[in-house]
Amino acid sequence: xxxxxxxxxxxxxxxxxxxxxxxxxxxxxxxxxxxxxxxxxxxxxxxxxxxxxxxxxxxxxxxxxxxxxxxxxxxxxxxxxxxxxxxxxxxxxxxxxxxxxxxxxxxxxxxxxxxxxxxxxxxxxxxxxxxxxxxxxxxxxxxxxxxxxxxxxxxxxxxxxxxxxxxxxxxxxxxxxxxxxxxxxxxxxxxxxxxxxxxxxxxxxxxxxxxxxxxxxxxxxxxxxxxxxxxxxxxxxxxxxxxxxxxxxxxxxxxxxxxxxxxxxxxxxxxxxxxxxxxxxxxxxxxxxxxxxxxxxxxxxxxxxxxxxxxxxxxxxxxxx
Amino acid sequence: xxxxxxxxxxxxxxxxxxxxxxxxxxxxxxxxxxxxxxxxxxxxxxxxxxxxxxxxxxxxxxxxxxxxxxxxxxxxxxxxxxxxxxxxxxxxxxxxxxxxxxxxxxxxxxxxxxxxxxxxxxxxxxxxxxxxxxxxxxxxxxxxxxxxxxxxxxxxxxxxxxxxxxxxxxxxxxxxxxxxxxxxxxxxxxxxxxxxxxxxxxxxxxxxxxxxxxxxxxxxxxxxxxxxxxxxxxxxxxxx
Numbered sequence: 001x002x003x004x005x006x007x008x009x010x011x012x013x014x015x016x017x018x019x020x021x022x023x024x025x026x027x028x029x030x031x032x033x034x035x036x037x038x039x040x041x042x043x044x045x046x047x048x049x050x051x052x053x054x055x056x057x058x059x060x061x062x063x064x065x066x067x068x069x070x071x072x073x074x075x076x077x078x079x080x081x082x083x084x085x086x087x088x089x090x091x092x093x094x095x096x097x098x099x100x101x102x103x104x105x106x107x108x109x110x111x112x113x114x115x116x117x118x119x120x121x122x123x124x125x126x127x128x129x130x131x132x133x134x135x136x137x138x139x140x141x142x143x144x145x146x147x148x149x150x151x152x153x154x155x156x157x158x159x160x161x162x163x164x165x166x167x168x169x170x171x172x173x174x175x176x177x178x179x180x181x182x183x184x185x186x187x188x189x190x191x192x193x194x195x196x197x198x199x200x201x202x203x204x205x206x207x208x209x210x211x212x213x214x215x216x217x218x219x220x221x222x223x224x225x226x227x228x229x230x231x232x233x234x235x236x237x238x239x240x241x242x243x244x245x246x247x248x249x250x251x252x253x254x255x256x257x258x259x260x261x262x263x264x265x266x267x268x269x270x271x272x273x274x275x276x277x278x279x280x281x282x283x284x285x286x287x288x289x290x291x292x293x294x295x296x297x298x299x300x301x302x303x304x305x306x307x308x309x310x311x312x313x314x315x316x317x318x319x320x321x
Numbered sequence: 322x323x324x325x326x327x328x329x330x331x332x333x334x335x336x337x338x339x340x341x342x343x344x345x346x347x348x349x350x351x352x353x354x355x356x357x358x359x360x361x362x363x364x365x366x367x368x369x370x371x372x373x374x375x376x377x378x379x380x381x382x383x384x385x386x387x388x389x390x391x392x393x394x395x396x397x398x399x400x401x402x403x404x405x406x407x408x409x410x411x412x413x414x415x416x417x418x419x420x421x422x423x424x425x426x427x428x429x430x431x432x433x434x435x436x437x438x439x440x441x442x443x444x445x446x447x448x449x450x451x452x453x454x455x456x457x458x459x460x461x462x463x464x465x466x467x468x469x470x471x472x473x474x475x476x477x478x479x480x481x482x483x484x485x486x487x488x489x490x491x492x493x494x495x496x497x498x499x500x501x502x503x504x505x506x507x508x509x510x511x512x513x514x515x516x517x518x519x520x521x522x523x524x525x526x527x528x529x530x531x532x533x534x535x536x537x538x539x540x541x542x543x544x545x546x547x548x549x550x551x552x553x554x555x556x557x558x559x560x561x
Contacts, residue, residue, distance in 0.1 A: 002560045044342040051343070054512060056559060057519050064345050065482065071338065072431050165390035169397040176401060180445035183469050184455070188446065241473065254463060254472045261439055261473045268442070 003055045010046060017043060017066055024073045040070040086269060091314025093233075093270030098310075100236055100267070103243070107193050107235035111228070114197040118205030126209050132202035138210075141203060145212035145219065164283025171227060171279060175234035175272045182238020183257070185245050189238025196231055218292035221299025223282035225306045230274030237267035334465060334477075336429045344429055347480040348466045349422050351457050354478055358453075361416030365399060372399070401441070409437040413481070423481040427465065436474040443470030499560060500553035502539060511558050518555030521548075 017039045020032060047063040097104055121128040133141075174196065181188020207216040241260060248256030261268070281302075286295070334346045372395045380388025407414040409432055413423040424432050424440070447456030447468045456468035465477045506514070521529060526545070533540065533547040540550040 004560070041340060044338065044340040047344075048342045054515055054559070056515055060345075067338070067342065067344050068346075068429060071344075071429070075430050159384075159386040159390070162386040162390035162393070165393035165397075169393040172397065173400065176442055177445050180443050181449075183443055183446045183473065184449065188449075254467070257469075257472045258475045265435065268439070 003053075003059060006050070006053075006055065007059065013039065013042065014046075014062070014066060017070065021066070021069045021073060025069075036070060036074060040067070040074060043067050043070060089266055089270050089273065091317050092266035093314075094310045094312075095314040095317070096264065096266040096270070097233060097236065100240055103236050103239045104232070107190075107232050107239060110190060110194040111197040111232050111235065112201075114194070114201035115204055116201075118198075118201040119208050122205040122208035126205075129202050129205045129209060132198060133206055137203070138206055141206055141212065141216075142210065145207060145216040146210065160283050160287065163287070164279055167279035167282050168276065171231075171275050172272050175231055175275045178231065178234040179238040179241070179268055179271065182235075182241045183245065184242065186239045186242025189235050189242060192238070193232065193235035200228075214292065217299075218295045219286050221296045222286045222302065223278040224299060225278075225303045226274045226281065227278030229306060229310075230271050230276075230278060232271075233267055233274060234271035237264050237271055240264045240267065332464075332466070334427075334479075336427075338429075346425065346429055346477070349420075349478045349480055350466050351460045353420050353422065354417075354460075354466075355453075357414070357416040357420040357422055359416070360419055361404075361414050364415045365403065368403070369395075369399060404441045404444075405434075405437045408432055408441070409434055417478065418481075421481055422478050424476050424478055427475050427477055432476060436476050439474035440470035440476050443468075443473050446470070497549045497553045497556065499557035500550060501557050502554045503541075504539070506558075514551065514555045515559055518552055518559070521552060 017036075020036060020039070023030065024033060024036070043063060043066050047060065047067055050060050050063055118129055118132075130138075174192070178189050178192040178196075181192055182190075204216075207213055241257065241264060244256040244260035245253055251259060285298075332348055332350075334348060335343045336346060337343050373392060376388055376391040376395060379391060404414050408417075408424045411418065412425075412431065417423060424437070426432060426436060444456075447453055447459065447470055449455050453468070456470070459468045459472065460466045463472065465471075467477055471477055517532065524532075526548075529548045530544055533551045534543045536551055537543050537547060540547050540554070542550055
């Protein structure tokens with residue numbers, strides 16, 4: 001059969017398919033669309049035949065486009081793998097943290113190590129703290145926690161909503177950058193985790209040095225668990241990606257990255273979500289006028305709940321392969 | 322079916338579908354993607370201007386604090402969510418679309434939510450240390466021009482409508498007639514001759530003659546006559 005006859009015989013059907021696809025792309029479906037699976041199979045056969053008979057790039061190109069377009073419409077339904085579904089994070093995230101316990105404790109050490117060091121420094125060698133914080137930051141900490149005017153200080157920056165939005169923008173971005181930086185042989189994630197540990201740790205240290213601990217801990221208690229552990233989990237996610245580059249095992253590095261990302265999804269979604277939760281608490285609860293004792297109690301309860309979740313949620317179940 | 326000529330020359334990706342047929346996808350290189358990125362930058366600048374005006378108007382109603390809050394949320398969306406939404410829902414950001422590009426999974430299917438999120442999350446790493454140097458290296462080292470984000474998300478950027486390489490503008494029989502080749506050609510050779518025919522209209526006469534002259538042993542002629550005879554063989558191969 002010559003190319004000309006082949007085209008003459010089938011081009012009406014191809015045009016029909018093209019029209020159906022265009023309508024489907026604009027989400028205008030008609031009863032005619034039930035024919036799409038059949039038309040798709042015929043197109044596949046046409047394309048194979050055209051290629052086999054070497055019917056030239058113009059015709060093959062047109063059929064190629066048609067097959068791609070039809071397939072896109074037909075497979076549109078399956079866009080979220082069940083395994084990736086956010087609802088699974090409740091059990092898959094803590095499971096992933098426990099599976100990556102080595103990287104988790106590495107990030108914990110990098111993050112919390114500086115906290116301990118700076119709080120010790122506050123009572124022995126405060127120059128370490130001054131080496132990290134500049135004068136502005138220290139006077140900010142004095143303003144916020146040195147006197148009873150946290151609300152007045154907030155007034156300077158805006159309402160709870162403005163602070164909440166700022167925490168979203170700032171804190172979640174830090175978490176996301178930590179994950180992304182991890183792909184560079186884990187260096188970005190480890191550096192970012194340690195850097196956050198140093199800066200936040202120095203702030204904690206300064207508060208101890210200046211004796212503002214009462215007001216400070218009342219403020220941070222509520223959101224500290226979600227924010228700090230969220231950042232640690234972002235660090236774990238980033239480090240995990242980096243390990244795929246450093247130690248790809250039997251796979252090529254490209255394949256290892258792809259596979260690792262699938263496995264690390266609960267961490268990649270979970271870490272930033274915890275930081276988001278923290279932003280809600282920090283924006284709308286931490287600076288509220290509730291008594292300090294209540295704030296500390298709520299903070300402690302959240303820490304216990306978070307630890308329980310990380311330790312026990314999703315045990316017994318398993319990740320679908 | 323493999324295509325020996327293309328597999329050696331082209332960046333084109335052949336993907337076998339469940340139905341057994343292979344589709345062809347043309348990955349886009351760094352230059353056109355840089356152009357798309359610049360257009361996106363302008364587009365985002367415009368969106369940013371409109372967004373700040375809108376936030377300003379709302380801010381005038383609810384106060385400066387509301388304004389700064391809305392702006393922070395808007396900036397968060399622009400830096401992390403904007404491209405994800407476009408790539409997942411439309412297959413391409415406005416910049417990519419205007420350059421004729423779109424994002425697909427490496428199996429040719431539409432991008433999933435997870436893939437759109439991952440590839441744009443990793444953008445930060447691809448940008449480092451400046452101006453997408455990491456992404457460029459990754460593009461040049463990978464077969465499908467994938468930056469790190471594409472590797473992690475299992476996606477690639479392709480031309481959505483590959484430029485029609487072959488629009489046979491020449492009336493077939495008018496200036497030459499189908500000629501049976503004097504020797505049996507291998508499949509690879511037949512493909513090459515047919516491709517020659519299809520691309521004839523894009524070339525200058527000098528280029529046509531130059532290429533046809535390579536096949537003088539087959540056609541027995543050079544110059545315009547060589548082109549005519551080679552095209553004749555092409556028509557014969559295609560139509561019989």
